[in-house]
């Protein structure tokens with residue numbers, strides 16, 4: 001019997017792709033499409049052929065072109081449903097395209113034109129209905145056009161208030177229609193706007209508590225987005241996770257300081273993606289792992305399949321490395337050693353404030369010279385991590 005591939009993905013891994021990811025035709029700002037366009041149903045079959053995929057996500061207009069006739073819409077939905085049935089692939093997430101059409105050239109929910117804002121909300125309401133038709137539970141908001149090139153053009157405080165007004169309305173719409181959506185906000189520092197308002201996941205974590213329904217709102221961080229700005233993505237995800245707000249995640253890769261690359265997951269930053277996998281595994285993240293990336297412009301559709309398979313395989317490989325790291329006695333011994341001092345009286349006093357505890361803490365003998373001399377074997381710890389990643393340990 002052939003040996004089971006330990007890195008083979010399965011639907012239980014909750015890997016998902018977007019119609020816009022595997023269906024990306026390879027256009028960029030300097031050149032047109034290089035791959036022929038596939039229909040939504042064809043893309044579902046492509047994912048079915050890759051194997052192990054749990055779900056496919058879409059923007060309203062990935063599925064139904066913005067100017068489709070009712071007859072065309074009905075046919076597309078019928079074909080898409082048939083492909084989903086044939087492959088067993090689900091639709092866990094949906095979103096709205098609030099960035100491609102010229103109407104959104106100055107933003108959607110933050111546009112200076114109140115009727116453009118109303119149109120953006122109307123388009124989202126229709127897209128939420130479309131998502132529900134296919135069983136989507138998470139609704140993503142990526143405000144790619146919500147920003148400015150020049151701050152002479154828009155008041156940033158007013159923009160935040162407009163954004164809030166639209167989201168509050170849509171939360172209430174989901175509730176009143178019993179849609180049961182969870183909203184997940186996706187930050188990005190720039191591209192396509194010169195400056196996007198909600199630049200980081202942390203911006204959204206600050207914004208969510210100001211909403212009327214914070215309980216149904218969380219975040220959808222994307223690896224490439226914090227990385228573009230030279231920030232540590234893992235730390236952003238950790239803060240969201242700790243706050244119970246990690247509703248969805250976009251996995252891909254990116255070199256800092258470059259254009260929005262959306263490379264295959266794990267293709268650039270092995271180490272950062274290892275620590276991301278470790279974070280999600282250690283803290284038992286149960287949501288979807290969405291690969292928001294596209295194949296190189298040189299790829300044909302057989303290479304697109306290799307790209308999709310590679311994304312999932314890389315996660316599974318990193319998963320096995322996390323297991324190795326967590327079982328490594330030397331590493332775990334060092335981790336135990338560096339997290340020290342927890343059973344001492346001052347540390348205990350710190351855990352819960354009391355007047356007596358504060359008094360005890362003030363009186364505690366904490367010798368800073370001695371504390372500073374305690375060893376921190378971080379060089380060793382990092383080298384051991386590298387050796388696991390390189391497969392020599």
Ligand code: GLT
Nearest residue numbers: 020095140142186222250292
């Ligand atoms: C677009 C963007 C992504 C978002 C998608 C959802 S659209 O491709 O670059 O990061 O997740 O709107």
Ligand code: MN
Nearest residue numbers: 222224260262
């Ligand atoms: Mn991106």
Ligand code: MN
Nearest residue numbers: 186222250292
């Ligand atoms: Mn994304």
